[in-house]
Amino acid sequence: MRKEKISSAVIRRLPRYYRFVDNLYYDGVTRISSQALGKALGFTASQIRQDLSRFGEFGQQGYGYSVEKLRNEIAGILGMYRGHKCIIVGAGNLGRALIRNFTFDKYGFTLVAAFDLDPEVLGTEIQGVPVYHVGELEEWVTRIRPDVAVLTTPRSVASRTANRLVAAGVQGIWNFTNIELKLDHPEKVVVENVHFADSLLSLSYYIAEDERPDPRAPEDKD
Amino acid sequence: MRKEKISSAVIRRLPRYYRFVDNLYYDGVTRISSQALGKALGFTASQIRQDLSRFGEFGQQGYGYSVEKLRNEIAGILGMYRGHKCIIVGAGNLGRALIRNFTFDKYGFTLVAAFDLDPEVLGTEIQGVPVYHVGELEEWVTRIRPDVAVLTTPRSVASRTANRLVAAGVQGIWNFTNIELKLDHPEKVVVENVHFADSLLSLSYYIAEDERPDPRAPEDKD
């Protein structure tokens, strides 16, 4: 039960492996070698074997990996079969975009409720998901026991809302508020931040950095 | 001009430094030491000094860093003063959420146009941003020369659209489509992926992993 701690570098690669292998699976591909997988994803074959072997022996010498088996194993490692429930707090533009466009089920999550303040949306359903008043958050969390809360509130109430969620027993917070949450009990919850700004700024750095040639400028003569 | 290559680990930390120092700046704090900065952000002081010194000597012995200077230096490194222009391709829920809620200016970007197919939004403005027909993408890109395109189209047209953008001369693509873009000329463009699914799956792993105790279960007696 006490498995050796897996580094987050490895964990961050697993969803990419999954995504690719899942596609192979739906394309009807039955086997793949670490070599081919590495080539497709831009990793070394060695790294892929090293990563996967942290979790078990999924391959077969001389053959490679069964796509179906590998897909299911990775899904299992990532907790996709645990029937996670989630709620979304804040049904503004971003919240609604996630409700409408993000396929929670595909990743083993069921989105069971949304919360907001806007009288316009209260009591309605968005894509089949009921919208309740944030004032009733604790009641609902106690009743439906979601594992994860998707946080898409305005910044100003983000930390306060997060603390309420943690107090009510939520295990994970998927934080879209672009701030660092100030938690009373950070040890009680796993926070995954989606910092759009950080992402854009690193893009900004890289385009500033390598200054791709202006396509209008004359090329170096061969 | 040929500065030593900076590892992406360092680059990914810069926006976090910036975010924190920017807040200090607006709170009127004038100086900070690497020690204090590290403590606040969860890094070692050593790492922060190491990181910053890759770009110059921004501090002062015995004093620390001037918050204002550090903020501006990091902003400069990240290219925030370059007056980047961007467009957004796909004005569905997510696209609109970004237009309405994401403060591009705050990071040195100006959002100059949006593109879509939906007759409902064509010719309108969203938050002051005009919406044009995707058919006119090349014309507009040639005319306004955006540095970056925010890609929020449906998956099905994502790679095709990306290739059109690259061909038209866009330098960076901020990809929200949750797929790996298949590019004809990957060397001509910088892609920054925002893979929601990857993020959620790593959260899924961590909550599955450490199984925080059920708050209803009895505690270990001290």
Added chain:
DNA sequence: TAGATTGTTAATCGATTAACAATC
């Protein structure tokens, strides 16, 4: 001046890659 804190060099730690025996 004495105390604080930088920038940088050296030491350590961890992650990636290479190599290869095991085996399908």
Added chain:
DNA sequence: TAGATTGTTAATCGATTAACAATC
């Protein structure tokens, strides 16, 4: 069987941390 490819151990590489002289 011969060829392919795994899982794993060892070697390398890179990133983080520690230490400290320089100096404000």
